Amino acid sequence: MSTFEFDGAGIEFRPGQTIGAALVAAGQVSWRTTRVGGVRRGLFCGIGICFDCLVTVEGEPNQRACLVVAEPGLTVTTQEGTGHEHD
Amino acid sequence: MSTTDVLVVGAGPAGLACAATILEHSSLSVVVVDAGHGPGGQYWRQPAPAVGADALDPAELADLHHDRARFDALLHRLEQGRTDGRLQLRSQHHVWSAVPDMQGYAVHAVDRGRGPSHVPGSTTVARALVLATGAFDRALPFPGWDLPGVMTVGGLQALLKAGGVVAGRRVALGGTGPFLLPVAAGLARHGATVVGVYEANRPARWLREGRAVARNAGKLGEGAGYAAALLRHRVPVRAGRMVVAAHGADRVEAITLARLDRAGHPVPGSDQRVAVDAVGVGWGFSPQLDLAVTLGVDLTPDVAGTEVVAVDDAQRTSRPGVYAAGEVCGVGGAPLALTEGRLAAAAVVADLTDGRVPADVVSSARRVVTRQRAFATAILRAHPVPAGWADRLAPDTIVCRCEEVTLGAVRAAIDERGARDARQVKQLTRTGMGWCQGRVCGYAAALLSSGRPGPAVERLVAAPVPLGTLGALAEPTARPSRRTGISDDAM
Amino acid sequence: MTRAVIIGAGIVGSACAEALTRRGVEVVVVDRSAVGSGTTSRGEGNILVSDKGPGTELSLAELSRRAWLEVGELIGPSLIELEEKGGLVVAQSRAGLEALARFATGQRAAGVTALDVGDPQVLEPRLAAGLPGAVHYPEDMQVQPVLAAAALLAAALERGATFRTGTDVTAAVRDGDGSLSGIRTADGQVIEADVVVNASGTWGGEVSERLGAPVPVLPRRGFVLVTEPLPPLVRHKVYSADYVDNVGSSDAGLETSCVVEGTRGGTVLIGASRERVGFDTTLSVPVVETLARQAVALFPFLARVNLLRVYRGFRPYCPDHLPVIGPDPRVPGVIHACGHEGAGIGLAAGTGRLVGDYVTGARTHESAGEWAELLPDRFAGPSEQQV
Structure with missing residues (x-):
């Protein structure tokens, strides 16, 4: 089974799935917190329009989980706020 | 930079039919640019191409595409075009700008298919530009709509079609429109318990549109098929109901439904709570107009007041060399989009070559378009947003999900500072200034401030572009500016 | 009481409205659209001295900077995102x-x-x-332009000014002696006024022509x-x-x-x-x-x-890259306040002060002094000045 890493845990997926689909299939519904209210968000529109499913992939923040295709060995992490480090 | 005769933006039914028809009836070169992982658009959305024993096989999801044969025929035609060197399909390319160029139109895209840290840009110049950019789900805010597990109906469908994933065990669908039915049927077939389909409008409305419905008997048959599937899976379809709240801590756990009165307002005391772990709500679709608006083509309102691209009976826009087909010309479903795509191709071939698409093909396509537009209009009339959609919003209900602007702030901008349209609400509250640029909240902001869908929004940049990608494209041609050059507050 | 019509509810018109009502002038602000919806909404909100060499524009920028700080005190700096960031x-x-x-x-x-x-x-x-x-x-500062325009206009409205949105001005109404008695709107109404302030920004040239006192913007x-x-x-x-x-x-x-x-x-x-x-x-x-x-x-x-x-x-x-601020001798009663190019937000508060001086008579065309370079006379050919 193919897996990628999400916040340190292995997420099994089927090649062809996006990161968002794989996370939902694994029971995760949210993978970022908002920058104002700090509340959790996950998929909403599912087609790249709403940018609610932003997540950090391979250290690169603000990737749409509904668009990025899952690949074995990827490192995916929950995104806090803007996803960028403060000074 | 590369050049082509025709550039088609969008690889859904309209774009694919257009490209295939051009390839069949001319020797023009065609580039199709699309943001998806492969051809198909939302309608024929597929898993990303993948190999391996555990890879998701599109055949597992074939039941979600009842006209798969038509799609395969189009793919076959495109494959021939690719073999002949006349077609390029650029998937995962997000077009951020299409502007006039000396040779026609320059289309700028970023390639999001090379991994998160490598996002190259590309420019293609074409003699003719076909806008087949489709549509996206129209959302309206309600208390709790920002909880994880609450999605658009199209989002649930995309997750299933492309990922083979049902979003929850107990799923509710709400909103309005015939699209709710196939999504419910698909979810039920793939293992979800669909606790209910809550259609805000009432079937009686359809009877008033009898003529258009009667002339599209095929569509009715399609609807009847979904109805049978829903019956088989014991999915209740309840008319005159609306999801007025979603509840939960870190994810949705329940929804509240309310019954709507004849005028479309939730009836006090009619609330009913239903336990769910996923919800899809959709109020129809908004055409994806970003490129059309910045190109300055004429728009026209549909029966619901939503602006769409105005085209002649050959799918030509008001701008020479720019054509439009499918949902950008008014939401009407895949069969209409396919036909419009073929018509647009006929116009491109007529305008760019000495050849012609056979006249009988064109005239029969025009008849189909006329008939199906009438049907689409009937559907729009039968499925309005209910007048009371905002009755149950609370001051702390989020309106703008990106910037986390509440209804209270939006109302203050309207009531206390005189905002009369979505743009003024945006300027005063940041509603629509975030990542999605108002694509999700703009419709609600317009309804709240002006009571109407409002004019199409101009977005000069149609998709995010890394500044490094842009900078790499720049030629250092511009001169630094003089004296007052740095003071640009009031530009 | 002096009655003024201000054409334009952008940052400059709103600053003029605030400055005039502060001095007891009866103000009507008219605009085709909403407050701050034109060029004001397209800017970054710069209040700068750094980009200006010695001269009249720098003097105006320094006056305006002080005026912005006072506006900030009046309204509350955070409401208009006024920041002395440098x-x-x-x-x-x-x-x-x-x-x-x-x-x-x-x-x-x-x-x-x-x-x-x-x-x-x-x-x-x-x-x-x-x-x-x-x-x-x-000394460089920043402000959120639309919030600032809206707040300045709101301050004027609180002091009794009125705002008529959706109003297009077609002409000046003049007395027998040629001096101004009001303006006419596209729907045929006349708004009586002793002075008209042309604060219509990028459309200032067109509005000035309608008023019979053309300036090149x-x-x-x-x-x-x-x-x-x-x-x-x-x-x-x-x-x-x-x-x-x-x-x-x-x-x-x-x-x-x-x-x-x-x-x-x-x-x-x-x-x-x-x-x-x-x-x-x-x-x-x-x-x-x-x-x-x-x-x-x-x-x-x-x-x-x-x-x-x-x-x-x-x-x-304007062709010489300076704003046009001051009374127009060709049509007594017309005062221009436009053509600020890329510095309109920064110069707005000071422009409001100058316009206030001219409207109340504290300063006149003849006593413009250090601000004479901004008067509209500089564009007029000899024959036009006779009109």
Whole structure:
């Protein structure tokens, strides 16, 4: 089974799935917190329009989980706020 | 930079039919640019191409595409075009700008298919530009709509079609429109318990549109098929109901439904709570107009007041060399989009070559378009947003999900500072200034401030572009500016 | 009581309304659209002294800076996002640094605080390494233009002013002696007034013609880039000093000079270009690309930051690049307050003060003094002055 890493845990997926689909299939519904209210968000529109499913992939923040295709060995992490480090 | 005769933006039914028809009836070169992982658009959305024993096989999801044969025929035609060197399909390319160029139109895209840290840009110049950019789900805010597990109906469908994933065990669908039915049927077939389909409008409305419905008997048959599937899976379809709240801590756990009165307002005391772990709500679709608006083509309102691209009976826009087909010309479903795509191709071939698409093909396509537009209009009339959609919003209900602007702030901008349209609400509250640029909240902001869908929004940049990608494209041609050059507050 | 009609509810018209009602003038503000919906909504909100060499514009900028601070006291600085963040002009070459140093010396003589900075990264840690030097202008400020215009107008309304949106002015109404008695609107109404203030920004030329007192105000297109939301990584208004050693070019071609600054909302704004192309609304991709390249050269971290939005505006400019402020002798009662080009937000509060002086008679055409250079007379040919 193919897996990628999400916040340190292995997420099994089927090649062809996006990161968002794989996370939902694994029971995760949210993978970022908002920058104002700090509340959790996950998929909403599912087609790249709403940018609610932003997540950090391979250290690169603000990737749409509904668009990025899952690949074995990827490192995916929950995104806090803007996803960028403060000074 | 590369050049082509025709550039088609969008690889859904309209774009694919257009490209295939051009390839069949001319020797023009065609580039199709699309943001998806492969051809198909939302309608024929597929898993990303993948190999391996555990890879998701599109055949597992074939039941979600009842006209798969038509799609395969189009793919076959495109494959021939690719073999002949006349077609390029650029998937995962997000077009951020299409502007006039000396040779026609320059289309700028970023390639999001090379991994998160490598996002190259590309420019293609074409003699003719076909806008087949489709549509996206129209959302309206309600208390709790920002909880994880609450999605658009199209989002649930995309997750299933492309990922083979049902979003929850107990799923509710709400909103309005015939699209709710196939999504419910698909979810039920793939293992979800669909606790209910809550259609805000009432079937009686359809009877008033009898003529258009009667002339599209095929569509009715399609609807009847979904109805049978829903019956088989014991999915209740309840008319005159609306999801007025979603509840939960870190994810949705329940929804509240309310019954709507004849005028479309939730009836006090009619609330009913239903336990769910996923919800899809959709109020129809908004055409994806970003490129059309910045190109300055004429728009026209549909029966619901939503602006769409105005085209002649050959799918030509008001701008020479720019054509439009499918949902950008008014939401009407895949069969209409396919036909419009073929018509647009006929116009491109007529305008760019000495050849012609056979006249009988064109005239029969025009008849189909006329008939199906009438049907689409009937559907729009039968499925309005209910007048009371905002009755149950609370001051702390989020309106703008990106910037986390509440209804209270939006109302203050309207009531206390005189905002009369979505743009003024945006300027005063940041509603629509975030990542999605108002694509999700703009419709609600317009309804709240002006009571109407409002004019199409101009977005000069149609998709995010890394500044490094842009900078790499720049030629250092511009001169630094003089004296007052740095003071640009009031530009 | 003096009655004034102000044409335009942009930043300048709103500042005039606030200044006039403060002095007891009865004010009606008219606009075709909503408050701050024209060029005001397309700007970055600069209140600058750093970009101005000694002269009338710098004097107005200094007056205006003080006036903005008073406005901030009146309204509450956070409501209009007024920030005394300071400007940092960064040289990118040795020659650029020398030109910048000369420019700053002249400014200091005119009273501007301009501090030499040996290592710009001390003030802006995210700047590119190895830049030869910079000048820090602590007096530069920033404001959110639409919020500021709305707040200024609201202050005037509280003092009894009225605002008529959706109102297009077609002509001045004049008495038998030729002096002004009001304005006529597109729906045929007459609004009586003793003075009319032309604060119609980029449309100031057209409005001035309708009033019978034409002044040349032309559009100059500009684009501003807006990024995704970020933490506060850019602290000042940071500009390239390129402009200093490239003075004198004033033809129709494209000019860009990079300005990078953060906002309260988290976005970074990157401005700004200037082109004289009339009201052409097309997005210029080369301009966007050039601004992006210049911004990344200053702040390398921006390479991986997404551009989300570009806004386009048309700055109102006069041929000599100075605003036109003051009474028009051709039609007594008409006072111009437009043509501020790229400095309208910064100069608005001071413009309101000057217009207040002229309306109340505290200052007249004849006693314009140090502000005489801004009077409309400078455009009029001899024959027009007889009209």
